[in-house]
Amino acid sequence: MTEPIVMYKDVHKSFGDVSVLRGIDLDIKPGEKVAVIGPSGSGKTTIIRMLMTLEQPTSGSIIVDGKNLWQMEKGGQLVPANEKHLREVRGDIGMVFQHFNLFPHMTILENCMTAPVQVKKEDKATAKKHSIEMLEKVGLGDKLDNYPSQLSGGQKQRVAMARALVMRPKIMLFDEVTSALDPELVGEVLEVIRDIAKEGEMAMVLVTHEMDFALDVADRVLFLDNGVIAEQGPPSQVLEHSENERLQSFLHRFRK
């Protein structure tokens, strides 16, 4: 059996007095596609934001590829991780955001190239070649010199995916990537994610409201409710044969 690439161990998260996650235990295998569903406010986005180091867990630990993400050893003791440690451990993680977060002062090509050149120290020609390949793959090979403000939402989101992919992460996080899009643009983005998923090697965690998509792409679906994983399993089982009442009423609202 392969070692999980990500392990959550009894992870809790509160914002002030509000307890958002109340004990998350979760293993993700290399290459596994996990869809996270649940009502808004159930903490699904927080789960992946902690993995991307955008939020710090209140307690518990997250292990990435055998390394403790939020704690590090110092003089034989576990202490809160510093920026350097976070940077080392999160190097294999990529993320696509709900609001794209493209760099508005850079062209599409620069958006993709900058991180490989700056962070991974790839030489410019190589980074450029890979970036162009990736942008062609998401169908934007003709927009290289455009600025993000000149693209549609769906195009922006595809650039954001190319930008994350050129870093060759082992784990990709998708945070409601279609929620900010006009309905007619959702399809093109999901199409790209499907293509990426087919290639297989990369683990993916998708926070989503697109149930059909989850059914189609995911190996496993988690239903998050009230800060805990209330139900999980293969998509067909969770989405079609679950007896969890909360899950059924949640799904019911979507199918109306």
Next chain:
Amino acid sequence: MNNWSWEIFLEAFPYVLEGIGITIGLTIACYLFALIFGFIWTFVRRIPVKPVRWVILWIMEFIRSTPPLVQLFFIYYAWPMVPGIGMTLSPFTSAVLGLGIHYSTYIGEVYRSGIDGVDKGQWEASRALNFSTRQKWTKIILPQAIPPTIPMLGNYLIIMFKEVPLASTIGVVGILQMANNFGAENWRYLEPLTIVAILFLVLSYPSAILINKLERKMNRRFDKKTPTGSKPISKANAPG
């Protein structure tokens, strides 16, 4: 005898003009100092230790609430007498320090407003792409934070230019002091001081226009909502 005389005007003009190099030089020196020192304020204010932040905020408030003229006098006359760290500074250096530090506190605020204006998502994307702290600032945050502040920074350049005559009080001989000297020697003040006013106008006004242009150019480059028309698109579609 007190009537306007073009003869005196023409005589005073080259005399007063001799001070222009000092006036412009001092403006530029003060401004550069303030631009650089402003960054220091901006960043020490971000140190995540509360007592440090309070001290910094208090110092900034103190500097802003004290008249620049008082600060100039202090640096030039009183500083040399401070035991231990005091030293005598030239009038020019004193003026650069005094006006530079005073305006750096304002410019630090301008930078801060620019940085606060950068969308939270940009910081998150920088983390997600694993930029180092330095790269995050130099490649992502500052290139977005600074352009919107250019009009404000430009205004401070013009304000600074107009404040520089303060330095004549500690003996920096710019155009104002030259006009004064001319007046004292010839007992004619009307013409030389008019020349000073004209020189300030002639330099301030084009600077304002230039800054305006720069602002528009910057906004075009870092275009916000509105696409810049067909030009970049046609470039992207062009073969090759």
